[in-house]
Amino acid sequence: MRPGGRSARVQQSVHQAVRDLEAERGRDALTVPLIATRAGVTPSTIYRRWGDLRELLSDVAVERLRPDAAPADQGSLRADLEAWIEQFAEEMSSSVGRTYIRDALLGDPEQGNAARCSDYAAEQLTAIGVRAAGRGEAVPGVEALLDAIVAPLMYRILFRPSDTSAAYTHGLVAAALDRR
Template identity: 50%
Template structure:
């Protein structure tokens, strides 16, 4: 599905978008982000640069769109058999993925997204899936989990010399769950 509203989710538009997204992902494997250009991506995707400019406006918006598409989870969050275990496993995986170099770049790119709130929706859906596994247990709200786990994780990744320590993340999980 196209991130930019108004585009058809299938047909030629979807094929062109996938071709351009694939070109970006392939080029990022062999080139520095700072060296990527719209003409280079267009040539790799087999489209004209005007196709990219017309759909995304500029390179930063295209990179944000690719990053948002990559942020979609591959599957359901881990099921450890307990709410605390599931939230802890999710938080550790999120910290690990986002503090990697590709994760950091993704977070930076997403800041240029034309769809504010999309990241919160992705993370919220993952956390909601965890909470729904344990309907008989009192659990925190999704917003509380985002505020106490995702927000400090992202802040430290983007604005600190070191990512959040796993031990501190575990303490935040306990606070979020009221333990």
């Protein structure tokens, strides 16, 4: 796959076609030929690049799970983590969020789409940690924060119907910070 240029344009138009068609006709109507026509490419372009519809949907899901802003500054590590995980929980536990998580996981593990989702969370937690360190706060490592805050939330969304409200997520933050 060539980087940038035509390759980037194809990706953008195909992703946009998936999003538009999904909104217009619903998910079950999506087919590679339909998407190709809307995107102005040949079906074989899609098959060559993504392999199949499942892999394409996984790719689109990861793009939509990409955070569009840096975590808000609430003045302290605890407040930043609480605000971030509360919003993350709302997005991921919504019906749309659950669909994207499933789609991302359904892609070929070798393609690394699920890992990209985890990297997004790690990047957001890193930004929060760097800001807290700048305030002189002690900061747990990113991997420890993923285990303590992100993992329980994702586990409950995927495996265990649970309350994922602020009462729960703030408890995760407290456990992560009080553990040290």
